[in-house]
Amino acid sequence: MADRTWMSFKMPFGKYKGDTLAVIRMNDIGYLVWAAENIKQIEIKEQLDKAIAYINEVDPWSLSTVSPISRE
Numbered sequence: 001m002a003d004r005t006w007m008s009f010k011m012p013f014g015k016y017k018g019d020t021l022a023v024i025r026m027n028d029i030g031y032l033v034w035a036a037e038n039i040k041q042i043e044i045k046e047q048l049d050k051a052i053a054y055i056n057e058v059d060p061w062s063l064s065t066v067s068p069i070s071r072e
Contacts, residue, residue, distance in 0.1 A: 003050045003053070003054065004054060005047075005050065006021050006022075006047045006048070006050035006051040006054065007020060007021060007022035007051075008020055008021075008022070009021050009044075009047040011024065011035075011044075012044070014035075015031065016028070016031065021047060021048070021051045025051065025055065029055075029062055029063070032048070032051060032052070032055075033052070033063065035048050036048040036049060036051070036052045
C-alpha cells in the first residue's frame with residue numbers, strides 16, 4: 001500500500017492554504033494534479049508525489065477524469 005503520510009500535509013500557500021492534501025483531493029483533484037506537475041519546492045513536491053502515487057494505486061480512474069483544461 002502506498003504511503004499515506006501526505007494526507008495530513010497542509011498546503012502552505014495558494015488557493016488551498018491551510019487545507020490538507022486529503023481535503024484538496026476530495027474537493028479539487030484537478031488542482032492536486034496541477035500542483036504535482038508545477039510546484040517545485042522539494043518538501044511540497046515530495047508530498048504531492050506521494051498523493052498522486054497513492055491515488056494511482058487505489059483509485060486511478062479519478063485521475064483519468066481530470067481534463068487538461070483543469071490542469072492549467
